Amino acid sequence: MKITVFPILLILLLALPVAGQDAGPTITLQSESIGRVAALQQMDRYTPLRIFWQDTQVKDEPLRLSLQQATPREALEAILEGTGLSFIAYRDVYVIGPATTIGTEFDAAYYAAVAEQVDADAEEAGARGPETIGSFATLGATGMATVSGTVTDDDGEPVIGATLRVTGTEQATTTDTEGNYTLRLAPGTYELLIGYVGYGRQERGIRVQGDGRFDIALLPSATDLQQVVVTEQAADANVGRVQAGVQRLDLAQLERLPTFMGESDVVKALLLNPGVSTIGEGATGFNVRGGEIDQNLLLQDYGILLNSSHALGFFSTYNADLLKSVDLYKANMPARFGGRLASVLDVQQRDGNFDHLRVKAGLGPVTGRVMLEGPIVKDRSSFIAGVRSSYTGWVLRLASQENVKNSSAFFVDGNLRLTQRIGETGTLSVSGYGSEDQFTYNNAFGFRYRTLLGQSEYNHIFSDRFYGRLGVAYSDYQSRQTDLGTTTAEILDNGVAYLIVKPHLTYEVSDDLQLSGGLELDHYRVNPGERQPGGEESLVSPRQLPEEQGVELSFFGEADYRVSERFSVIAGLRYTNYRFLGAATVTEYTDGIPRSGNETGTREYGAGETVAAYQSLQPRLSARYRVGRSGSVRAGYARTAQFLNQIYLSASPTPSSQFQLSTGYIPPFLSHNVSLGYFLNLNNNNVELGVEGYARLIDQLWDYRDFADVIVNPQLETEIRIGEGCAYGLELSGKKKVGEINGLVSYTLSRTERQVAGINGGDYYSSNFDKPHNFVLTFNWNPNQRNTLTANFTYGTGRPITAPVGNYRVDNGLLVPVYTARNSLRIPDYHRLDLAYTLGKGYNQKRTVQTSWTVSLYNVYARKNAFSVYYTQSADQTNVANRLAVLGTVFPAITLNIETR
Structure with a gap:
């Protein structure tokens, strides 16, 4: 395979590093003959993206590629064309699998392991540092700060019933019908745990100095790749609801x-x-x-x-x-x-x-x-x-x-x-x-x-x-x-x-x-x-x-x-x-x-x-x-x-x-x-x-x-x-x-x-x-x-x-x-x-x-x-x-x- 000039031909233009979406690095690739596995390896090596696949699923055949400022999605579709394979996005990674099982019957153990590795790497790298909220000037006589905000999904829609828990304290709450929440905290640095069906458990570091707003946009979790049912009310609302009729x-x-x-x-x-x-x-x-x-x-x-x-x-x-x-x-x-x-x-x-x-x-x-x-x-x-x-x-x-x-x-x-x-x-x-x-x-x-x-x-x-x-x-x-x-x-x-x-x-x-x-x-x-x-x-x-x-x-x-x-x-x-x-x-x-x-x-x-x-x-x-x-x-x-x-x-x-x-x-x-x-x-x-x-x-x-x-x-x-x-x-x-x-x-x-x-x-x-x-x-x-x-x-x-x-x-x-x-x-x-x-x-x-x-x-x-x-x-x-x-x-x-x- 002639890939000696591949790093030169693979030009990466980093635009907006939004994980798992088309907005992000663009890829220009010209090659008369490159192996499919080698192309995936080079994308994984020379871009901020990470590509996961199983060797038994990807056949290393020579390809002819001609990509001009393609999105990662377009590049992967070209590389996988005719293989019966497809992919899904999770954070800043793309996970490849059989197209017939994408979205329906995943190899749950494999994809869960991928997600766990990505989460562990992000935590080790300190991907999310604590965000400062408010200023000490806003503190009242009680010395407590009010932290409020809105929890939304990846479409910007309010998430109803998301749970928020502050580690090391007894502070916890859930979002209301507007997706809003409120917490009362003393000044300090905390880990905020956010949980919701279909989004797994996510951690956000916050440094509270005074009253302020902290909006949270949840990203979908891929740790369970079987059917996920998201409802607008609690699963047991039929028996748990107090209001009659x-x-x-x-x-x-x-x-x-x-x-x-x-x-x-x-x-x-x-x-x-x-x-x-x-x-x-x-x-x-x-x-x-x-x-x-x-x-x-x-x-x-x-x-x-x-x-x-x-x-x-x-x-x-x-x-x-x-x-x-x-x-x-x-x-x-x-x-x-x-x-x-x-x-x-x-x-x-x-x-x-x-x-x-x-x-x-x-x-x-x-x-x-x-x-x-x-x-x-x-x-x-x-x-x-x-x-x-x-x-x-x-x-x-x-x-x-x-x-x-x-x-x-x-x-x-x-x-x-x-x-x-x-x-x-x-x-x-x-x-x-x-x-x-x-x-x-x-x-x-x-x-x-x-x-x-x-x-x-x-x-x-x-x-x-x-x-x-x-x-x-x-x-x-x-x-x-x-x-x-x-x-x-x-x-x-x-x-x-x-x-x-x-x-x-x-x-x-x-x-x-x-x-x-x-x-x-x-x-x-x-x-x-x-x-x-x-x-x-x-x-x-x-x-x-x-x-x-x-x-x-x-x-x-x-x-x-x-x-x-x-x-x-x-x-x-x-x-x-x-x-x-x-x-x-x-x-x-x-x-x-x-x-x-x-x-x-x-x-x-x-x-x-x-x-x-x-x-x-x-x-x-x-x-x-x-x-x-x-x-x-x-x-x-x-x-x-x-x-x-x-x-x-x-x-x-x-x-x-x-x-x-x-x-x-x-x-x-x-x-x-x-x-x-x-x-x-x-x-x-x-x-x-x-x-x-x-x-x-x-x-x-x-x-x-x-x-x-x-x-x-x-x-x-x-x-x-x-x-x-x-x-x-x-x-x-x-x-x-x-x-x-x-x-x-x-x-x-x-x-x-x-x-x-x-x-x-x-x-x-x-x-x-x-x-x-x-x-x-x-x-x-x-x-x-x-x-x-x-x-x-x-x-x-x-x-x-x-x-x-x-x-x-x-x-x-x-x-x-x-x-x-x-x-x-x-x-x-x-x-x-x-x-x-x-x-x-x-x-x-x-x-x-x-x-x-x-x-x-x-x-x-x-x-x-x-x-x-x-x-x-x-x-x-x-x-x-x-x-x-x-x-x-x-x-x-x-x-x-x-x-x-």
């Missing part, structure tokens, strides 16, 4: 779920959980434990979203690429949340990458999305932005039915979040969200609605045990419904604008007791309805209701106390003072008889004057008792109140359903919520089982009288009847988290009923969202890391309806239908099978651009599930039932996902 969504699984037209959907993923259901395609929102759709508090950080869906329920409002966490509290909500009866969907957005630019995009048959994030000032400020849009026109034009061809649907939404670190202990985030939807059906009617949301959040660490946050949000939601007829053409507008201010403090009294509290101010301005004629030939009379406003002022406090190793409680209290404010003109009625037709006069209220006031004291309690090492019993209670509701008579709210504040005649909804469950983990926390019973006593609600007129009605109170209700059920769930075959199964047995004077003869009747049986099965087959086949089956009882069962003719010849009792019949049961195949990212996790594909089939056996059943009269004047199926066929989709690192 909470479900955390696994964001990593979203792209693998079968979805309509290939778009990852947060709301659809929630439907896999017990107690969560929907009445079918075309319904906006979701129902939790029998609650109505508008009884869910939908949060995006501090902002409230009044519509959770795009395109009439087919796509979620939330952009999954920008989210940090999604938690659903089913009735048993913490004291910091309020204003809704049934649930809280707490969605938190993540900060942008503080280290490097990153792009992620997806392209499907009817939707596309792109996300961009990166630093503004490295390690100090960042941004993250995302845009999604639909392009459904070409799909609708392919339809065989004219009414579908003459329809259109479109949505677009965008998010932008800016984050600035202020000093060593503060973080300020400012974000904005905007969306718009347009839908027209057969040139007959349509909807148009938009949301604008702006908010800011400031987090501050006062000490290692005391921290706080302040959130401010403002939103404006406007909707329009258009009837495109001739004489009946009309335009109906309504909307809600609100301002939220919410400071929140947390103090850790000890390792066993944490106290938190704050206040929340919600100011609503509601346009209850404005009707206009839709054209010159329209006979519709214009009408506009005056703007309404209301204020909720709430104070809340909570204590999280670990009584013993087995028993923990979270006790909270929320007090709300609600006021419905003028200016307003209020109609007065005679007491004790139906209001309609019994008006006695009106009363005027000035601007800002209190028209009606309500107070609500809402205790909250969750308790958990550990049974053995792998089981627990969990119980919860929550009193909830709701002062803002949607008004609608259809099966579910439409985007243009009007909003109604509580008034002197229209009281708030009030309920007691209780739950009790047993939870068990098996197989080293890989299998999660649960059974939970719940009950909700709604001691104050209202419903509409028969044939009510609620659209732009200035006396809406005449169409409403006051009553009570109940919901109760049993939830069963099972989940296998990892393995070649994994998945989940859930079943909910439930009833939701109400009793309202003047409706159904005063007897109990089913609510619109009563679904006694709801079953979900999700099956995943993962033969290897890249390939996933998912099947999802859903079954649910048909929702209740009121239907005509006969007719009678009056004297003037008019035919009048005879209806059943309220909600005494049901539409056909709902069931659907979906399939998806995902070809995931490649095994080379350091590749700059990574791609993945998802192919899905929605509604595999083309079930014509009924969204509703409506009745028409036949020629012989009998009532004929007609099934309305929003989707009656299979929908295939293929989505390409692109991501840069």
Whole structure:
């Protein structure tokens, strides 16, 4: 082999010594004939990199190489071409092995030995000297220093639950949901041990002189080269969690779920959980434990979203690429949340990458999305932005039915979040969200609605045990419904604008007791309805209701106390003072008889004057008792109140359903919520089982009288009847988290009923969202890391309806239908099978651009599930039932996902 001039031809240009990434030394190599082993030896000798391989695996064949300023990765790929070998990076080394086992079935002993040697060499060389933190001038009278910071992964994302321990002391802590930590130390030099699943144990030397910040970026560990599962919560969270009725969504699984037209959907993923259901395609929102759709508090950080869906329920409002966490509290909500009866969907957005630019995009048959994030000032400020849009026109034009061809649907939404670190202990985030939807059906009617949301959040660490946050949000939601007829053409507008201010403090009294509290101010301005004629030939009379406003002022406090190793409680209290404010003109009625037709006069209220006031004291309690090492019993209670509701008579709210504040005649909804469950983990926390019973006593609600007129009605109170209700059920769930075959199964047995004077003869009747049986099965087959086949089956009882069962003719010849009792019949049961195949990212996790594909089939056996059943009269004047199926066929989709690192 002619290698005498090899050291001259191998020119090393050291750029950025970032281990294991493409940024680093560049290599120029020209050789007509060099042995493969010799090339590897020269790279190992003449570069700051280290190359490890087994002699039995690398065949020493002559090569012809021509590399011009190649990265180490490109050089290794050229040297190993055609050998069936590949490599992975660990710190500043490259480890070579068979390509068929890279990332799946490594020779664990060999690679662990390599990693151990690298770690030992780095320690011996003093690769990480102690870093000085703070100055002696910042020390207080106690002589102790506060060291705080953020632990991030190699992508700059916060690491939740990382452990930090100071050797030689009893000081230890874990990172919170933002990846932040705080330690109190005396001045001196310490070794800081950081541990996290998938990153091994890493040591950092620090020299503490005073208060200061020490951010830690973890590098992946290669000491265990078999499958590593990184979760957003503790492995035993199913049994260890104290808060009752909470479900955390696994964001990593979203792209693998079968979805309509290939778009990852947060709301659809929630439907896999017990107690969560929907009445079918075309319904906006979701129902939790029998609650109505508008009884869910939908949060995006501090902002409230009044519509959770795009395109009439087919796509979620939330952009999954920008989210940090999604938690659903089913009735048993913490004291910091309020204003809704049934649930809280707490969605938190993540900060942008503080280290490097990153792009992620997806392209499907009817939707596309792109996300961009990166630093503004490295390690100090960042941004993250995302845009999604639909392009459904070409799909609708392919339809065989004219009414579908003459329809259109479109949505677009965008998010932008800016984050600035202020000093060593503060973080300020400012974000904005905007969306718009347009839908027209057969040139007959349509909807148009938009949301604008702006908010800011400031987090501050006062000490290692005391921290706080302040959130401010403002939103404006406007909707329009258009009837495109001739004489009946009309335009109906309504909307809600609100301002939220919410400071929140947390103090850790000890390792066993944490106290938190704050206040929340919600100011609503509601346009209850404005009707206009839709054209010159329209006979519709214009009408506009005056703007309404209301204020909720709430104070809340909570204590999280670990009584013993087995028993923990979270006790909270929320007090709300609600006021419905003028200016307003209020109609007065005679007491004790139906209001309609019994008006006695009106009363005027000035601007800002209190028209009606309500107070609500809402205790909250969750308790958990550990049974053995792998089981627990969990119980919860929550009193909830709701002062803002949607008004609608259809099966579910439409985007243009009007909003109604509580008034002197229209009281708030009030309920007691209780739950009790047993939870068990098996197989080293890989299998999660649960059974939970719940009950909700709604001691104050209202419903509409028969044939009510609620659209732009200035006396809406005449169409409403006051009553009570109940919901109760049993939830069963099972989940296998990892393995070649994994998945989940859930079943909910439930009833939701109400009793309202003047409706159904005063007897109990089913609510619109009563679904006694709801079953979900999700099956995943993962033969290897890249390939996933998912099947999802859903079954649910048909929702209740009121239907005509006969007719009678009056004297003037008019035919009048005879209806059943309220909600005494049901539409056909709902069931659907979906399939998806995902070809995931490649095994080379350091590749700059990574791609993945998802192919899905929605509604595999083309079930014509009924969204509703409506009745028409036949020629012989009998009532004929007609099934309305929003989707009656299979929908295939293929989505390409692109991501840069």
